[in-house]
Amino acid sequence: MAWRKIACSKTELDLGVTLICGQSFRWKETAPGEWTGVLKNLVWNLKQSDDLLFYKTLEESPAASSDLTQEDILKDYFQLHVNLSKLYEQWSSDDPNFKSKASSFRGVRILRQDPVENLFSFICSSNNNISRISGMVERMCEEFGTSLGEYEGLHHYSFPSIESLAKGSVEQKLRKLGFGYRAKYINQSARFIMENHSEHWLHNLRKLPYNEAKSELMKLCGVGAKVADCVCLMSLDKNDVVPVDTHVWQIAQKYLPSLRSSKTITPQVYNAVGNHFRELWGEYAGWAHSVSLHRIVYNF
DNA sequence: TTTGGACCTGGCTCC
DNA sequence: CTCTTCAGGTCCAAT
Numbered sequence: 021m022a023w024r025k026i027a028c029s030k031t032e033l034d035l036g037v038t039l040i041c042g043q044s045f046r047w048k049e050t051a052p053g054e055w056t057g058v059l060k061n062l063v064w065n066l067k068q069s070d071d072l073l074f075y076k077t078l079e080e081s082p083a084a085s086s087d088l089t090q091e092d093i094l095k096d097y098f099q100l101h102v103n104l105s106k107l108y109e110q111w112s113s114d115d116p117n118f119k120s121k122a123s124s125f126r127g128v129r130i131l132r133q134d135p136v137e138n139l140f141s142f143i144c145s146s147n148n149n150i151s152r153i154s155g156m157v158e159r160m161c162e163e164f165g166t167s168l169g170e171y172e173g174l175h176h177y178s179f180p181s182i183e184s185l186a187k188g189s190v191e192q193k194l195r196k197l198g199f200g201y202r203a204k205y206i207n208q209s210a211r212f213i214m215e216n217h218s219e220h221w222l223h224n225l226r227k228l229p230y231n232e233a234k235s236e237l238m239k240l241c242g243v244g245a246k247v248a249d250c251v252c253l254m255s256l257d258k259n260d261v262v263p264v265d266t267h268v269w270q271i272a273q274k275y276l277p278s279l280r281s282s283k284t285i286t287p288q289v290y291n292a293v294g295n296h297f298r299e300l301w302g303e304y305a306g307w308a309h310s311v312s313l314h315r316i317v318y319n320f
Numbered sequence: 321t322t323t324g325g326a327c328c329t330g331g332c333t334c335c
Numbered sequence: 336c337t338c339t340t341c342a343g344g345t346c347c348a349a350t
Contacts, residue, residue, distance in 0.1 A: 042343070146344035152330060153343090200328025205345085244345050265343040285344090286322065313343080323350075335338080 021076050026091055028073040032104050034127030035068045041314045042150045043131050043254055045141050045157040046179075050172060058161075060093050060134075063168050063176045073098075078171050099132050102304070111308045115300055117275075118308060128311045130254060135222035137179040138255035143205050143242045145250075159197040160206075164190070182219050185210035205242025212240055222255075230258045245290050253306040262297040262309045264290050271312070272296065 039047035039055050047057035054067045063078035075094055088096075095101070104127065112119035144156050164184045165177035184190075185206055194203035213221055225233040233256050237248040249263035262268065264285060272293040273280055282289045301308040 142343095145342095147327075147342060148329085148344085149331075149342040151342095155330095195328085198329060201326095201345095202328075242345065246344060250343085263343080267343065284323070288321090321350095324348095326347090327345090329342105331341095333338100333340085335336095 021080070023067075023074040023076050024090070026073045026075070026094060026100070027071065028068070028098075028100060029071045030068060031126045032100070033068070033073065033098055033129055034125075035066055035073070037125070037127065037314060038098070038129050038131065039066075041128065041310065043310070044133060044137070045150070045154040046137070046161070048174075050174070056171065056174070056176075058168060058176050058178065059097055060088075061168060061178050062090075062093075063171050064094075065171075078169050078176075097132055098129055102129070102307075104129060104307075107304050107307060108311075111301055111311075114302065115308075118301070118312065122308075122312045125311055125314060128307075128314050130259070130307050130310055132257070133255040134179065135225065135251060135255040136182060139222060139237070139240075139243070139247075139251050140180075140185065140206055140209075142247045142250045143209060143240075144199065144202050145247065146202065146242065146244075148202075156197070156199055156202075160194070160199075163193060163197060182210045182213050182222075186214045202242060205240075209240040209242060226256050230261060233258065245287065249294070259307060260298050260301075260303050260305045262294045262301075262305050264293045265313075267313055268293060268297070268309065 035055060036049070036053070039057070040049070044057070047055045050056040050065070054065060056063065056065050058064070065076050067074045073094070075090065077090060108123055108126070112123045140160070141153065141157050144153050161177040161179055162175075164180035168176040168178055170176070190210070191203045191207040194206060199206070213219075225236060228236070230252055234245075234248045234252055237243050237251055238245065243251075246263050246265055249261050252258035253261040253263060264272070269285055276293070276296060279289055279292060285293075297309060298305045
């Protein structure tokens, strides 16, 4: 199948960084400058030039998303309606630190992910590293997802349904797949959602205000403030949320001397740090956070 | 309300 | 090659 294209400048979207920086764990660079992954139950191939985003899929017509064209799916996933250059200008003008240290890393966007994939992937992220998380998520899809076919020698699977993760045998299977103590969190959270809500409940959290959505998420086992915030930001449309991880915490201490007395991230401290950056960066604070964090984690 | 430990695993550094 | 430490946290028990 031939490549199709969408107009999109590299300053608005840096594919490589955006796909690999630890938001989604399912994209792989299968050739130089070319990424393969699963989105809306389709296998996608993506690449870009300075002003075009190229895409093709394994299947022509998506059964599970027939109401959307493939172009619509990508525009939604990358949130291309958001003018990133304009936001960089705003963050640079409001925050000298962003301007001097982060503003040159162009095209880092927040993906609009599926809440189910987002939640269960990030339950895996606690006290863990990106490389291992990626392997775990891949094995989870292989074990509990459905096959989407083979593409250039690689098999691809859908992200498992909540129902399939709620079954009795899941914890033990995940343990064998190397999930450690997170195996229980995944199974218990899935079971809690199926027993108290429904498969679609997570999607509906998009309609709730931030605080309510977060508080609902934190009722799940293995979901604390940080994971809940990641889900709010990356799949529930709460663009101003800044998840406070160890990196953000380190940075925050430099600029908020009043917080230095705390040895650990207490709920109060967590909120103070999150609020600080939310006020500093504004409506899309979570996006600015991802730009800054990328720079920190990869030590550029 | 706050604090310190334990928790699975595998990649990493340093012997 | 073995050992220690640690990685984008969370839960639990004891203050």
